[in-house]
Amino acid sequence: MLDHLGDLKRTHNCGELRPDDAGKEVLLMGWVHRRRDQGYLIFIDVRDRWGMTQVVFNPDVNEQAHAKAKSLRTEFVVAVSGTVHNRHEKTINEKHATGAIEVHVNQLHILNQANTPPFVIEDRVEGVGEELRLKYRYLDLRRPVLQRNFILRHKIAMKVREILDQNHFLELETPILTKSTPEGARDYLVPSRVHKGKFYALPQSPQIFKQLFMVSGLERYYQITRCFRDEDLRADRQPEFTQIDMEMSFVQMEDVFEVVEHMMAEVMTLIDVDATRPFPRIAYTEAMDRYGSDKPDRRFGLELQDFSTLVASCDFKVFADCITNNGRVKGICVPGGSDLSRKDIDQLESWLKKDYGIKGLAWMKWTDEGVAGGISKFLGDLGPDLFRAANGSQGDLLFFVADSREKANQALGALRLQVGKNRNLIDESRFEFLWVIDFPLLEFDHEQGRYIALHHPFTSPLDEDLPKLSTDPGQVNAKAYDLVLNGFEVGGGSIRIHRRDVQDAMFKALGIGDEEANLKFGFLLDALSFGAPPHGGIALGLDRLVMIMAGEKSLRDVIAFPKTTSATCLMTDSPSEVSVNQHVELGIHVMRGAKSD
RNA sequence: GGGGGCGUAGUUGAGUUGGUUACAAUGCCGGCCUGUCACGCCGGAGGUCGCGGGUUCAAGUCCCGUCGCUCCCGCCA
Numbered sequence: 001m002l003d004h005l006g007d008l009k010r011t012h013n014c015g016e017l018r019p020d021d022a023g024k025e026v027l028l029m030g031w032v033h034r035r036r037d038q039g040y041l042i043f044i045d046v047r048d049r050w051g052m053t054q055v056v057f058n059p060d061v062n063e064q065a066h067a068k069a070k071s072l073r074t075e076f077v078v079a080v081s082g083t084v085h086n087r088h089e090k091t092i093n094e095k096h097a098t099g100a101i102e103v104h105v106n107q108l109h110i111l112n113q114a115n116t117p118p119f120v121i122e123d124r125v126e127g128v129g130e131e132l133r134l135k136y137r138y139l140d141l142r143r144p145v146l147q148r149n150f151i152l153r154h155k156i157a158m159k160v161r162e163i164l165d166q167n168h169f170l171e172l173e174t175p176i177l178t179k180s181t182p183e184g185a186r187d188y189l190v191p192s193r194v195h196k197g198k199f200y201a202l203p204q205s206p207q208i209f210k211q212l213f214m215v216s217g218l219e220r221y222y223q224i225t226r227c228f229r230d231e232d233l234r235a236d237r238q239p240e241f242t243q244i245d246m247e248m249s250f251v252q253m254e255d256v257f258e259v260v261e262h263m264m265a266e267v268m269t270l271i272d273v274d275a276t277r278p279f280p281r282i283a284y285t286e287a288m289d290r291y292g293s294d295k296p297d298r299r300f301g302l303e304l305q306d307f308s309t310l311v312a313s314c315d316f317k318v319f320a321d322c323i324t325n326n327g328r329v330k331g332i333c334v335p336g337g338s339d340l341s342r343k344d345i346d347q348l349e350s351w352l353k354k355d356y357g358i359k360g361l362a363w364m365k366w367t368d369e370g371v372a373g374g375i376s377k378f379l380g381d382l383g384p385d386l387f388r389a390a391n392g393s394q395g396d397l398l399f400f401v402a403d404s405r406e407k408a409n410q411a412l413g414a415l416r417l418q419v420g421k422n423r424n425l426i427d428e429s430r431f432e433f434l435w436v437i438d439f440p441l442l443e444f445d446h447e448q449g450r451y452i453a454l455h456h457p458f459t460s461p462l463d464e465d466l467p468k469l470s471t472d473p474g475q476v477n478a479k480a481y482d483l484v485l486n487g488f489e490v491g492g493g494s495i496r497i498h499r500r501d502v503q504d505a506m507f508k509a510l511g512i513g514d515e516e517a518n519l520k521f522g523f524l525l526d527a528l529s530f531g532a533p534p535h536g537g538i539a540l541g542l543d544r545l546v547m548i549m550a551g552e553k554s555l556r557d558v559i560a561f562p563k564t565t566s567a568t569c570l571m572t573d574s575p576s577e578v579s580v581n582q583h584v585e586l587g588i589h590v591m592r593g594a595k596s597d
Numbered sequence: 598g599g600g601g602g603c604g605u606a607g608u609u610g611a612g613u614u615g616g617u618u619a620c621a622a623u624g625c626c627g628g629c630c631u632g633u634c635a636c637g638c639c640g641g642a643g644g645u646c647g648c649g650g651g652u653u654c655a656a657g658u659c660c661c662g663u664c665g666c667u668c669c670c671g672c673c674a
Contacts (some may be wrong), residue, residue: 038632054634062638076625091632099634116625119608122635127609131666171600184674202674354600355670414669456674554667565667 003109015051027081055103073317134570143396167447169220174209185229185269196587202228210247215527222246247537270295283438292413297487300425305390316378322402329402333390337397338365362400388567434484437532441478453479459494473509494536500528
């Protein structure tokens with residue numbers, strides 16, 4: 001029989017009672033975490049968001065409550081009132097903050113029953129399958145580890161708002177139902193009932209709207225807002241995610257860096273990390289050359305080495321020919337890597353060949369008997385020279401990739417990360433911020449036969465590169481920047497184009513004609529012609545930031561109701577089919593089994 | 598779109614070369630227990646081996662297909 005809540009009121013939460021509270025009459029509410037029925041004594045751990053408190057049912061204290069407690073099961077919702085007692089020395093539980101006290105219950109209210117949960121509500125349930133956890137997400141979210149993540153997420157959002165408010169930013173909202181734009185990620189579309197055959201798009205980011213706020217003279221904007229991108233998922237990519245979106249007027253890159261670094265440093269104090277400022281900066285090309293990545297993880301070394309000059313005229317044809325064909329011979333030196341087995345190396349090689357299209361992964365070891373194995377026999381005296389060039393020492397292993405600069409960088413960048421993980425070279429206690437700057441404005445898309453914006457089409461070119469926009473677009477650098485933390489891109493932004501003539505030139509370079517530009521972005525172009533101030537900003541990925549700060553490996557652990565890798569929700573079973581009536585109302589005809597190219 | 602891993606009691610896993618009634622832990626149910634805290638002890642229930650097809654005298658095990666979860670490549674201005 002269930003009890004009503006009535007006018008019962010909590011006096012304390014389950015995490016706060018201490019020996020000082022001994023003697024107090026208290027009332028706790030929460031879930032039955034665990035039941036230990038000793039026959040005479042019944043111990044129950046009552047759990048709420050704040051912690052866990054042991055309550056004791058003793059027939060000598062209250063026989064009725066003791067009898068009622070017999071029926072309690074895991075996850076029942078209870079209210080217990082009783083007296084706080086210090087535990088005997090021998091029975092103190094050091095594992096819990098409340099472990100020195102217990103509540104002797106004289107009244108038990110069972111507020112709700114519970115089915116046996118499909119998995120134990122415990123932190124150490126690493127084994128529970130993702131599928132179950134997602135289906136019963138509300139139970140998964142009862143686990144203290146996940147609750148900690150969301151408490152941290154809340155604190156981060158609060159801190160962000162606090163700092164931005166201090167810096168005179170206004171929190172402003174932008175539409176969720178908006179206009180589909182070309183360029184960029186695939187849009188999620190929403191059909192219009194009123195205008196059949198027409199669609200809204202969910203925002204990939206509020207990019208254009210925040211620029212319009214600047215035109216409006218609101219000067220400083222921010223928003224913690226949802227963004228949507230219909231692309232395939234990864235551990236660090238969900239179809240809907242949250243950005244800390246910011247924009248400021250009358251600023252240069254340095255002003256944006258200043259605000260963001262200040263904000264991030266404050267945010268990091270929430271996990272007792274002291275972020276050293278200013279954050280280091282690295283040019284995009286240097287990042288690619290040294291780390292093989294535009295988001296380098298600087299918590300460990302293993303930097304890429306360029307051996308091209310050394311091997312240019314060597315006898316090993318693979319290397320020499322590669323250099324002759326304008327390629328690069330690069331590599332990484334793995335400290336102590338001579339213990340890698342042939343099998344380990346073969347696995348790495350076949351992975352890199354498949355995923356990064358390189359022709360092969362060469363290697364050699366510096367063993368007790370000198371440089372040996374792999375390609376060392378083709379290199380002769382050059383072997384030791386290469387180890388020296390890479391600052392290697394005995395016991396190390398050198399990996400080589402001979403390919404185009406881009407492919408070599410990309411493959412070695414992936415290898416560097418893999419080796420760093422496999423050999424535990426990454427110090428998880430470190431938090432390394434990094435600005436990546438000097439991005440190219442455009443990159444040539446061979447499939448489309450035109451330039452596309454590397455960042456987005458509203459990114460300002462460097463002032464000095466402006467003339468090259470019409471003559472040599474590929475050589476123009478952008479006023480764009482990414483914020484990288486521990487190998488994740490946690491933010492990206494730019495100084496925007498605020499002049500109509502420059503925006504026109506940009507669209508021209510992108511091969512977007514006047515007509516198309518007007519159709520897609522006419523309102524922005526108009527706005528730029530009414531006195532738009534110089535402005536710029538950034539968008540920070542809140543989910544990724546929380547994930548990294550919480551020490552989690554997946555975005556799913558910091559998003560309350562995340563999607564699976566196939567973009568479904570196992571709890572609500574969305575997406576789902578809708579009635580034909582709804583199709584008709586929206587003017588939609590569904591083509592089953594239709595395939596796009 | 599492509600590649601890898603996983604799928605067996607409620608849950609997490611084991612299951613040999615294809616061979617009798619599919620195993621363990623935990624959870625669940627019942628009983629016992631006055632200091633437990635991942636309580637303990639005794640007993641019990643619990644299975645469409647993801648799904649479909651094939652090979653075979655015989656399939657959890659081999660083959661083909663398919664679905665789901667997951668990691669990666671492509672994609673993600």
